[in-house]
Amino acid sequence: MPRQLLNLFDYELEAAERMEPAYHAYYAGGVAENLARDDSRAAFERLRLRPRVLRDVSSVSTECTVMGTRCDSPMMIAPAAMHKLAHPEGEMATARAAKRAGVIQILSTMSNSAVEEVAAVGHPLWFQLYVFRDRAISEDVVARAEAAGCQALVLTVDVPALGLRENLARAGFEGAPHLDFPNFSGPGAGGDVVHHAAHTFDPGLSWKDVDWLASKTRLPIWLKGILRGDDAAIGLEHGAKGIMVSSHGGRQLDTAIAPVDALPEVVEAVDGRCEVLVDGGVRRGTDVIKALARGARAVMLGRPPLWGLAVDGEDGVADVFEKLRFELENGMMQCGCRTLKDIGPDLVV
Amino acid sequence: MPRQLLNLFDYELEAAERMEPAYHAYYAGGVAENLARDDSRAAFERLRLRPRVLRDVSSVSTECTVMGTRCDSPMMIAPAAMHKLAHPEGEMATARAAKRAGVIQILSTMSNSAVEEVAAVGHPLWFQLYVFRDRAISEDVVARAEAAGCQALVLTVDVPALGLRENLARAGFEGAPHLDFPNFSGPGAGGDVVHHAAHTFDPGLSWKDVDWLASKTRLPIWLKGILRGDDAAIGLEHGAKGIMVSSHGGRQLDTAIAPVDALPEVVEAVDGRCEVLVDGGVRRGTDVIKALARGARAVMLGRPPLWGLAVDGEDGVADVFEKLRFELENGMMQCGCRTLKDIGPDLVV
Amino acid sequence: MPRQLLNLFDYELEAAERMEPAYHAYYAGGVAENLARDDSRAAFERLRLRPRVLRDVSSVSTECTVMGTRCDSPMMIAPAAMHKLAHPEGEMATARAAKRAGVIQILSTMSNSAVEEVAAVGHPLWFQLYVFRDRAISEDVVARAEAAGCQALVLTVDVPALGLRENLARAGFEGAPHLDFPNFSGPGAGGDVVHHAAHTFDPGLSWKDVDWLASKTRLPIWLKGILRGDDAAIGLEHGAKGIMVSSHGGRQLDTAIAPVDALPEVVEAVDGRCEVLVDGGVRRGTDVIKALARGARAVMLGRPPLWGLAVDGEDGVADVFEKLRFELENGMMQCGCRTLKDIGPDLVV
């Protein structure tokens, strides 16, 4: 009997069966003992909800804006490298699904489709940025993203070096030499992206590079990979327009604090000066409620859209978001929330 | 060797073997990962008792009153749909067992026996109410329940929409088209109760509907599905005469707080202005003691009587309550309590 | 390869293999889900030791006095019914082992050897007392114990009714009709001790019975089965000379607080006015240290001597105590304690 795809965990299982094992390993793995990855999820399961009743939820809206952009639900596609490992249409399929789902896509620098091509889909698109040792390459990427119409730059700040992705060695993952990385050229583009990352990303990245980046673009800059309130505050001083609380899917530093556990501290530190997003372990509509109750503007999803992509291309990604949106709507009804504004800190304990 | 039916867990196991799997799934399942369902039980197991000794328990009484009605023990039959899934005699067998056990039965709107027929058994009967989009249907149901002699109305407030009952799809549960729902007529009565619920229950239910309901009946109204002190207080302002702390057996909102953990907050909020009941995870006499120690007037049981019904019809239900009453009596003796009034907050830690 | 008997857990395993299953069940079981029994042990494992170093432990003594009686180690044999279920020599073998081990034996009312016979072994002997509905029987037992030279009476206060020993039914335990209960006569002596207990022990036992008992004997009275500070204080007011913190091996009230967790409260309540003993889950020398660090004068062991008895009669019991004494001595050396007086609350966290 074929697996029923009822929720995101089903997509995870189905994708695991359909994908090339080494490619699956690339997506699924964390680092070391996967404690950060697993605790990101467990942190959501530890939280308890305190639902309100009898609030007339005949009309519920999951709509929101993220930095002024209207979204059908408070969900975004987190940047992830190489969507073509999951499906031959890669980021293009993801883009079309994002458009259908009414959510913002954050395109990875390491995407297999060019930013211009993805942007042509005509949905809200943000661009994730790795800063290369060769700043000229980065400047070029930024200019292209800006020209393509991306609405924001997402600077990944938690990859000074690649984490201990031991599972790649165990799975025999040796990169994807057949894939293109059309967002940039230069040494190492294409081929073994893991080693590429290790050799071309700049471990010297520092707060002054945020200043530098701000000077090179008129796009708002988000910082992705913040897990501390003090870092969030420093980021704002350097001109960041938004903070993304993230542990990179547990793929960088094992036993890093779970993002949803770090969220309250960051929200308190930014004190309303910018919007805060969070990712890591979001799998259920109730997780979205918990993240918003703790002060997030929206959540980002990394692996689930990839599972959707692997299972059914564009339709799979769209279905992943529709399922989660439906669950959110259902959860909001159970909690007596008509709009996302009704989701307050009292809902979670 | 046949299973010895020594306690409610034995009934659970035996029922699981005897029932049609899809019907069993309908009863057994929670929502999503079943975390709310399982934590309801675990919350009881986490609590520790501090027994008193040498209190002369030669004469112990488990008698109590619930809203003035004398009961043999502080237990009630929680409302549950479709008892005929468990046994051909359905709610009639449950009713006769309730009479024998000396406990109040709360009949579900979605019962397979008409309220008049059940009431004719002559035991204390309350009626659980779902409010339909078509208020005329609900008015009719209320009038019938009142006329039949029900002593209270139990308004379920935690089903603005049906929860994510994924296990029904996995088990292939497709409703029970062979069953009657004689308490009401109208679109969808009979057939697939799950979809029916989704389409006919009113998600717009709000506090003003409590006022409306109070205006339509002289029966006292209980609110079932409260998990917060503030909601309990609002309910009292709207004329509710009793509060039932419940997460609907973990069948509505996953990771909802365990009822017995929410109980102290609710008890504090109502501050003696009404009686408070609790359900969710009660399986042992010691659970009853814990619930009462935390301020509940009595507990309600949802699944256990259904297991009893599935195993042995009326006798099974009666035995489930007798076993639990015996355990309660034994637990009271161990704790030095002669009457339920002796069960105070100091017993639990 | 025969099992190496290195510690008390080994004895437990070996006894389980050697004994008649139903008899083993009688000893091993707790009540209900065995949560009280298992948590008694787990509570010890949760505590952490903070050893002191460089204290010159070339000479270590585990000697102590319990109510003035010198013991080779702070351990006692807790009362337990029917030692002949474990070994044909029953309590006589236990007594000889106690003498060799230099520990006090507490003989159960329900022993299979008469108190006079056991006392003739010439070791320090206390007598555990169940109070029968027929006080004349109890008076007779007390008089016999006193005449036989017992040094204290241990009044069991936590059996107003027998607990929910479901495992006995599952194991098919039907009493031990072949055994004698020579400490008393009257209805039900001999035969099915479990039902006997249910029918002859007095559930009406109260604090005034402690007064009554004190008026009938010149022996000091200990209360066994206290888990609360307030009860301990009441006991002292009624003339008790010692308090035994116990949950009856988890055989009476499931989810009762672990004795070693209740111990500090009791020690604080008696405030030095009497000695406090504890039992439940003691299996290692480090457990003894933890119990003493929390204020116990000594620990009592219930099941382990029975495992010893089942495995090797008198020698088995003696070895159980020698192993535990050796472990205690070793643990004291590791903790920098030369005498039991050096074991203070700072050792445990």
Place this chain on the structure above:
Amino acid sequence: MPRQLLNLFDYELEAAERMEPAYHAYYAGGVAENLARDDSRAAFERLRLRPRVLRDVSSVSTECTVMGTRCDSPMMIAPAAMHKLAHPEGEMATARAAKRAGVIQILSTMSNSAVEEVAAVGHPLWFQLYVFRDRAISEDVVARAEAAGCQALVLTVDVPALGLRENLARAGFEGAPHLDFPNFSGPGAGGDVVHHAAHTFDPGLSWKDVDWLASKTRLPIWLKGILRGDDAAIGLEHGAKGIMVSSHGGRQLDTAIAPVDALPEVVEAVDGRCEVLVDGGVRRGTDVIKALARGARAVMLGRPPLWGLAVDGEDGVADVFEKLRFELENGMMQCGCRTLKDIGPDLVV
């Protein structure tokens, strides 16, 4: 497919397969239920990291000094008896690996190579000291270590008696009669080291022996096996120059507090007056960060170099340290630390 040796856990598994089971048991075991051993590790996994970002980690150094000696990384080889159980080249291979790795080796009194021979390798060498009942033997050992050029003496203070190493009996470990113990002579040298230890180590060791030892050597004295702040402070009063927080790999006192959990108390007590080291459960670079964040100067590793030795002799040991150093460097980059001085208490929660 041969096992990939990616981290220290891989070495552990590989060594377990390659070694003589009884010898493996000697290294692997703790005492009793191994709770102290396992909690030492679990304590690290319980701690969460709060990484800093954008700190320019293009140049990261794991260099440190330990009592003035420059080390390539804040790691040391903890003393362990009988390296020749793991590899025929024993401590000599370990020594050469330590030299390559740039870490200090602490040679055990119970080594199978003479201190003079090991010192000739020319790397920083410390000497671990057991004090024998016969002080003359100890004096001789100290004089030899000093003459050989050892830079410090590490007095083991947590073996007043050998712990309950039951697993040795279970594994049939009967010592290693074929091995030499060339650091000392006297009764029991060679043969069954476990029994030897039990009979020749001095349980009477006390603080005055620290004074005595200080009078016999010009080498600085470290105390290894401290788990309390007060003991650390006493040690400093007796002239100790450094404190090693350790539970002897969980091989002495079961349920002893995990060293990394005891560390903050010790660091606070010494208040900067000396350096503090820690061992027990260090397996990952992130563990090193956690230990340093809690105030350790460096960590010591006991079992991992032995696994390396068993797997691949000198190269294996060197690889163990290189892997851990690489992980530390990676972890420092993830945490925004350029030098070990950047690792502060705010990194850990």
